Amino acid sequence: MRKTDKLTLLADLIDDELIEEAIRAGEKSVTVKAQKSRFSRTALIAVCAALALIVCTLPIFYFRHTGLPGDTTEDYGTLPSDEFIIPDAPDGETIDSLDKLNYYGGIMSILQSEGKNFARFAPSTPRLSLLSGGGDRPETIPNVPEDITIQYTFNEHDTFTINNALYFKVNLTTSNFFLAERLGTGEAEVVITSNNIADMITFRKDGRYYSCVLKDKSVSGTGETQYVFSTDNYIDGPYLIKHSSPETVDFCVYISDTGIRMDSRKIHWNNVYAEIGVVNGSYRECNITVTLTVAEISAFFNFKTATNTPALDGDIEHIFCGSNPSGGVEIYLVIYKDGTLLWCNEAFMKDREDSAAYSRSGEISTFNREFIVFHYIDPQGEKVICNTQLTNSGGFEFMGMKFERRSTLAFDRTDGFPVLWFESRGDGAEPLYLYAAENGLFFIGEKNLINPLSRWQDRKPILEGSCRITESTATFAYFADGQHTVQSINYKNGEPFVLGEKEFYLCDSPFSDGEASVRYVTREDSGMKCEIIITNGARYIINDIERGVTIDRGSVRLESDGRSFMLISDPETGNFDELYITPFDDGSIEYRRTRFYPEDNTN
Amino acid sequence: MSDKERDNIIKRRLFERDEGGLRELEKAYAPLCAEIARGVLSDSRDVEECVNDTLLAVWNAIPPANPDSLSAFLCRIARRLAISKFRHNTRKKRDNRGDVLLSEVEEFLPDTETEADSRLRKLISDHLRSCDSLTRNIFIRRYILFDDVGSIAKRFSLTENAVSIRLSRAKAKLAEALRKEGYLK
Numbered sequence: 178m179r180k181t182d183k184l185t186l187l188a189d190l191i192d193d194e195l196i197e198e199a200i201r202a203g204e205k206s207v208t209v210k211a212q213k214s215r216f217s218r219t220a221l222i223a224v225c226a227a228l229a230l231i232v233c234t235l236p237i238f239y240f241r242h243t244g245l246p247g248d249t250t251e252d253y254g255t256l257p258s259d260e261f262i263i264p265d266a267p268d269g270e271t272i273d274s275l276d277k278l279n280y281y282g283g284i285m286s287i288l289q290s291e292g293k294n295f296a297r298f299a300p301s302t303p304r305l306s307l308l309s310g311g312g313d314r315p316e317t318i319p320n321v322p323e324d325i326t327i328q329y330t331f332n333e334h335d336t337f338t339i340n341n342a343l344y345f346k347v348n349l350t351t352s353n354f355f356l357a358e359r360l361g362t363g364e365a366e367v368v369i370t371s372n373n374i375a376d377m378i379t380f381r382k383d384g385r386y387y388s389c390v391l392k393d394k395s396v397s398g399t400g401e402t403q404y405v406f407s408t409d410n411y412i413d414g415p416y417l418i419k420h421s422s423p424e425t426v427d428f429c430v431y432i433s434d435t436g437i438r439m440d441s442r443k444i445h446w447n448n449v450y451a452e453i454g455v456v457n458g459s460y461r462e463c464n465i466t467v468t469l470t471v472a473e474i475s476a477f478f479n480f481k482t483a484t485n486t487p488a489l490d491g492d493i494e495h496i497f498c499g500s501n502p503s504g505g506v507e508i509y510l511v512i513y514k515d516g517t518l519l520w521c522n523e524a525f526m527k528d529r530e531d532s533a534a535y536s537r538s539g540e541i542s543t544f545n546r547e548f549i550v551f552h553y554i555d556p557q558g559e560k561v562i563c564n565t566q567l568t569n570s571g572g573f574e575f576m577g578m579k580f581e582r583r584s585t586l587a588f589d590r591t592d593g594f595p596v597l598w599f600e601s602r603g604d605g606a607e608p609l610y611l612y613a614a615e616n617g618l619f620f621i622g623e624k625n626l627i628n629p630l631s632r633w634q635d636r637k638p639i640l641e642g643s644c645r646i647t648e649s650t651a652t653f654a655y656f657a658d659g660q661h662t663v664q665s666i667n668y669k670n671g672e673p674f675v676l677g678e679k680e681f682y683l684c685d686s687p688f689s690d691g692e693a694s695v696r697y698v699t700r701e702d703s704g705m706k707c708e709i710i711i712t713n714g715a716r717y718i719i720n721d722i723e724r725g726v727t728i729d730r731g732s733v734r735l736e737s738d739g740r741s742f743m744l745i746s747d748p749e750t751g752n753f754d755e756l757y758i759t760p761f762d763d764g765s766i767e768y769r770r771t772r773f774y775p776e777d778n779t780n
Numbered sequence: 781m782s783d784k785e786r787d788n789i790i791k792r793r794l795f796e797r798d799e800g801g802l803r804e805l806e807k808a809y810a811p812l813c814a815e816i817a818r819g820v821l822s823d824s825r826d827v828e829e830c831v832n833d834t835l836l837a838v839w840n841a842i843p844p845a846n847p848d849s850l851s852a853f854l855c856r857i858a859r860r861l862a863i864s865k866f867r868h869n870t871r872k873k874r875d876n877r878g879d880v881l882l883s884e885v886e887e888f889l890p891d892t893e894t895e896a897d898s899r900l901r902k903l904i905s906d907h908l909r910s911c912d913s914l915t916r917n918i919f920i921r922r923y924i925l926f927d928d929v930g931s932i933a934k935r936f937s938l939t940e941n942a943v944s945i946r947l948s949r950a951k952a953k954l955a956e957a958l959r960k961e962g963y964l965k
Binding site: 188192193195340373 | 853856916920923
């Protein structure tokens with residue numbers, strides 16, 4: 178019998194389960210190694226510094242590249258920057274998206290493959306076990322356009338197996354139109370991983386992310402490997418999305434023995450190419466298989482963690498709380514009421530006493546006297562009172578409106594009426610805020626809009642449903658005339674759109690740029706009072722107008738003195754044409770109407 | 781999604797002759813196959829060829845094959861193909877990476893005429909089960925997955941010496957067990 182036959186035969190003499198165990202055991206141990214580390218942060222810094230010193234003394238050394246699946250194993254380039262890539266988690270963030278999973282998971286795998294299993298784990302690393310409504314994995318996002326397919330949904334209970342990972346930095350310029358729009362210009366980090374979800378590329382700059390998925394891979398005759406990532410298949414928060422768009426952008430990464438380079442191509446009628454400069458032309462890599470959990474990645478990068486404790490008393494079906502090592506109590510809430518998810522939030526409070534006085538009747542009264550004090554909206558009773566911002570970690574439902582995860586939720590009470598708003602991010606764009614009032618009206622605008630919805634005359638709900646906002650599209654789902662309706666709107670700031678029976682303005686231009694828009698103007702019949710709400714949050718009440726003024730639509734322009742606003746009426750109604758308003762610091766305003774109503778002779 | 785769930789999805793897609801299943805298979809197991817092939821083949825082109833051949837072989841085998849453990853199934857195919865390639869290369873004096881491995885196996889594995897000697901299989905599997913899990917995993921990684929000693933040491937946070945000692949003890953114990961049962965003289 179030949180030796181090679183013996184070697185072949187050996188595998189047939191061992192049970193599958195033992196082989197499988199050895200395969201898995203090898204993967205797990207990589208993870209476990211990191212968990213076992215118990216270095217302090219000080220030790221970490223010291224080790225980092227020492228290693229950095231060592232690496233600095235070795236200007237160039239070569240390493241073996243195994244790349245993404247199917248790559249050759251030739252020598253490639255020089256080791257890039259010796260700078261450690263161990264970013265700390267930004268305050269208040271959690272790993273709640275595929276972007277972050279790919280970015281942080283990729284870096285962690287690279288560090289582990291380099292043997293840098295430093296003690297990034299806290300002494301006790303509890304696993305996050307909720308934060309997303311019990312780990313449901315919806316097959317689809319509700320109310321998405323038909324041409325969008327959800328291919329995968331992030332779940333923090335999943336394991337993330339990375340087979341290979343690359344890390345490098347690029348310099349974004351305005352010629353990289355697509356990325357510059359989303360991330361801005363300057364140096365950005367890039368993480369590419371081949372993982373059990375997909376082969377993904379993630380760009381990160383200033384806390385913003387853009388990720389998409391591998392479309393094609395090839396090797397040229399010269400041995401240069403090319404990876405093509407396409408925006409056809411992109412990451413949107415927790416979702417991996419396939420979007421059949423006629424206009425896509427490809428990102429091409431080329432790896433050869435001379436290093437790494439990159440460009441982008443806008444695929445349209447005429448392809449547009451743009452170089453994306455790779456800083457140093459070098460990269461770092463992970464060439465082992467690493468299996469990670471979200472909890473492990475969170476702990477490694479010092480993300481917030483929580484320890485579950487038993488539910489508090491009360492009529493709440495689920496409340497999860499966890500301690501925060503930095504003091505106080507970190508509380509994660511999931512409240513189900515009659516089977517309906519009302520909240521899935523995290524918050525911070527120092528005192529758990531007096532918490533959760535709560536009934537099924539529809540009122541959540543004092544939850545915590547120091548922190549969460551909110552009243553569930555009951556149209557006949559108390560209004561919402563809450564000035565605490567809660568970071569939403571999962572979907573929640575409120576007043577029949579379903580909101581998605583990755584939003585920031587807050588309550589406020591202004592002028593006797595409750596206002597709820599949340600923030601939703603587009604693809605790397607500035608956050609947009611959607612405001613919703615008791616009457617179900619929605620309004621999209623900029624941050625810190627004060628009292629945008631009070632005193633609206635029409636309290637008839639016209640929208641009850643969900644809203645999903647991307648950079649330029651708002652998709653609403655709502656019930657109208659007894660039918661479920663989904664409507665997608667391509668919007669442009671400052672321009673109106675019609676939804677249901679109402680016309681809305683989407684305004685997120687700050688006043689400082691010279692323009693703004695009137696959101697709504699009402700009239701109190703008894704008081705001859707006109708309220709003008711302007712999108713930057715200012716609200717002006719004009720008294721002593723002898724005739725009531727009703728403006729359904731209009732716009733405002735900031736005058737050159739920076740204080741006066743010219744209000745232009747709706748040309749359709751023709752109630753008036755121009756009104757100059759000047760606010761003063763003491764709260765008073767001066768107004769001057771430059772053209773009269775047709776029937777008005779008073780001013 | 782667990783690995784088992786993923787494997788079941790891949791198998792289902794392979795049964796449906798869905799080429800997407802092949803891509804999933806590649807994504808999940810190409811690195812493992814490459815790792816195995818690298819254990820006995822030194823030429824990267826041979827490794828890549830071996831990985832591709834393994835994936836093709838799985839595509840051709842499933843269906844009708846429906847292995848309980850997809851990873852072990854792939855592992856066996858990858859080994860066979862890698863060894864076959866190694867044999868071919870050795871014949872032409874192209875490669876000697878696997879020689880050390882062969883000589884190690886020679887120490888404890890008997891000649892057997894039947895490829896599926898169920899008694900021998902039970903004996904070896906039971907013996908490995910009786911070992912502590914670390915030793916068992918080191919043994920399998922070395923002789924089934926073809927990891928070199930250095931990689932194993934790194935993977936399990938041991939020194940190379942410690943791995944070598946564990947391997948030699950495991951081999952000696954296995955040889956002793958096989959001797960008792962008359963497989964080795």
